[in-house]
Amino acid sequence: MKTFGFIGCGNMGSALAAAAAKAGGALLLADTDSKKAAALAEALGGTTASNETIAETCDLVFLAVKPQVLPGVLSALAPVFAARKSPFTLVSMAAGVPIASIEQYAGGSCPVIRIMPNLPAACGAGMIFYARNALVAEDLLDLFKKALTPAGKLDPLPEGMIDAASAISGCGPAFVWMFAEAMADAGVSLGLSRETALSCSLQTLLGAAQYAITSGEHPESLKDKVCSPAGSTIEGVKALERGGFRAAAIDAVEKAYERTAALGKTN
Numbered sequence: 001m002k003t004f005g006f007i008g009c010g011n012m013g014s015a016l017a018a019a020a021a022k023a024g025g026a027l028l029l030a031d032t033d034s035k036k037a038a039a040l041a042e043a044l045g046g047t048t049a050s051n052e053t054i055a056e057t058c059d060l061v062f063l064a065v066k067p068q069v070l071p072g073v074l075s076a077l078a079p080v081f082a083a084r085k086s087p088f089t090l091v092s093m094a095a096g097v098p099i100a101s102i103e104q105y106a107g108g109s110c111p112v113i114r115i116m117p118n119l120p121a122a123c124g125a126g127m128i129f130y131a132r133n134a135l136v137a138e139d140l141l142d143l144f145k146k147a148l149t150p151a152g153k154l155d156p157l158p159e160g161m162i163d164a165a166s167a168i169s170g171c172g173p174a175f176v177w178m179f180a181e182a183m184a185d186a187g188v189s190l191g192l193s194r195e196t197a198l199s200c201s202l203q204t205l206l207g208a209a210q211y212a213i214t215s216g217e218h219p220e221s222l223k224d225k226v227c228s229p230a231g232s233t234i235e236g237v238k239a240l241e242r243g244g245f246r247a248a249a250i251d252a253v254e255k256a257y258e259r260t261a262a263l264g265k266t267n
Contacts, residue, residue, distance in 0.1 A: 001025055001026050002024075002025040002026070002059045002060075002143055003025060003026040003027075003028060003057060003058045003059050003060075004017070004020040004023075004025055004026070004027050004028070004058060004059070004060050004062065004147055005027075005028040005029075005030070005049070005053075005054030005055075005057070005058030005060065005061050005062065006020075006027070006028070006029050006030065006054070006062045006064055007030050007031075007051050007054055007055075007061065007062065007063055007064060007065060007073060008030075008031060008062075008063065008064030008065040009029055009030070009031040009033070009036050009037050009040045009064070010031075010064060011119060011122075012064055012093060012117060012119065012121075013031075013062065013064025013093075014040055014122070015117070015119065015121045015122035015126070015151065016062060016064070016093075016117060016121060016147075016148060016151055017029060017040060017044060017046070017062075018044060018122065018150075018151075019121060019124070019147065019148055019149075019150040019151035020060075020062075020147040020148070020150075021044040021045060021046065022150040023146050023147045023148075023149070023150055025147070026046075026047070027041075027044055027045070027046030027047065028046065028047055028048075028049040028053065028054050028057070028058060029041050029044075029046050029047070029048055029049065030048065030049055030050060030051050030053075030054055034048065051073065051076070051077060052077065052080055055077040055080040055081060055084075056080055056083075056084065058088065059086075059087070059088055059089070059140060059143060060088070060089055060091055060140065060143060060144060060147060061088060061089070061090050061091065062091045062093070063090060063091065063092040063093065063094060063102075064093055065094065066094065067094040067095055067096055067097050067263045068263075070092070070094045070097055070102070070105065071101075071105045074102065074105035074106045074107075075105055075107075077106065078105070078106055078107030078108075079107070081106050081107055081110055082107050082108070087111075087137055087139075087140060088110075088111065088140075089111040089112070089113055089136050089137070089140045089141075089144065090102060090106060090110060090111065090112045090113070091112075091113045091114075091115060091144060092112065092113070092114050092115070093114075093115050093116065093117055095116070095163075095166065095170070095260050095263050096163060096260045096261060096262070096263035097114075097263070098114070098159065099112045099114050099131065099132075099133050099159060102114065103133070109135060110135065111132075111133065111135040111136040111137065111140065112132065112133050112135070112136070113130055113131070113132045113136055113141070113144055114130065114131050114132070114159060114162060115128055115129065115130045115148075116128070116129050116130075116162050116163075116165065116166035116169065116170050117148075117151065117152075117170070118166075118169045118170045118172070118173055119173055120152065120173060121148075121151035121152050122151075124150060124151060124152055125152050126151045126152030126153065127152060127153050127155070127169040128148055128151060128152060128153065128154050128155070129155050129156075129157045129161075129162055129165045129166065129169065130144075130154065130155070130156055130157070131156065131157055131158065131159035131162055163257055163260045163261055164257055166260060167253045167254070167256040167257035167260060168253055170256075171252075171253070171256040172253070175249065175252055175253075176205060179205075180198075180201045180202055180205055181198075181201075183197075183200075183201040183204070184197040184198040184200075184201040185197075187200060187201065208222075223237070
């Protein structure tokens with residue numbers, strides 16, 4: 001039986017662990033907060049373990065720790081990786097930390113897949129970009145895909161583009177949720193109940209995204225379909241343009257990218 005190990009059981013680690021549990025196989029979980037790991041293990045049918053046990057035994061070792069913590073975690077486990085006889089692959093989701101650095105922290109050349117998932121992976125609607133080094137065996141790459149397919153869409157990407165993509169998919173949900181909240185606030189100001197306004201806002205965002213995906217049309221074309229001449233929607237679009245909506249969105253993604261790049265340089 002294949003074994004998935006998760007070092008770190010925070011929001012993202014928990015979301016991907018839930019996906020891996022659906023894919024089958026044994027699940028080992030470790031966290032500095034032992035109660036958090038135990039609760040997740042009970043929920044997913046997994047087992048708590050130490051970092052060392054996960055590093056010794058798991059086929060896929062998911063590193064779900066913060067970028068500033070990763071060097072210490074991997075350095076401590078480097079002798080364990082060096083002593084392994086069975087194939088394994090490290091799967092890192094540390095923002096901004098390149099594969100070369102992960103290899104270095106882990107004690108030298110080892111198979112590494114670098115991923116950037118997002119929180120919607122928790123409900124199976126995630127966007128997960130990944131890059132790998134040449135040491136990752138094809139069977140373990142297939143196992144990785146099987147483990148994370150329940151979390152959402154998986155796309156390979158050149159490693160140099162991972163940070164840019166994650167500024168959209170990884171940070172973007174926060175921006176979208178801010179917009180959803182703002183639209184709900186507007187609904188409340190117009191007399192809707194908070195529950196109705198929020199439901200309307202979220203379903204509208206969900207439907208708009210799904211329609212764009214299934215139709216394959218460019219967002220600009222879709223926007224034009226909704227904007228009738230001298231109608232209500234174009235007035236709203238004008239208000240967004242006056243407020244610098246698109247410029248603010250572009251700036252938000254660029255600033256998120258810059259911060260991600262900076263995190264990589266400090267590790």
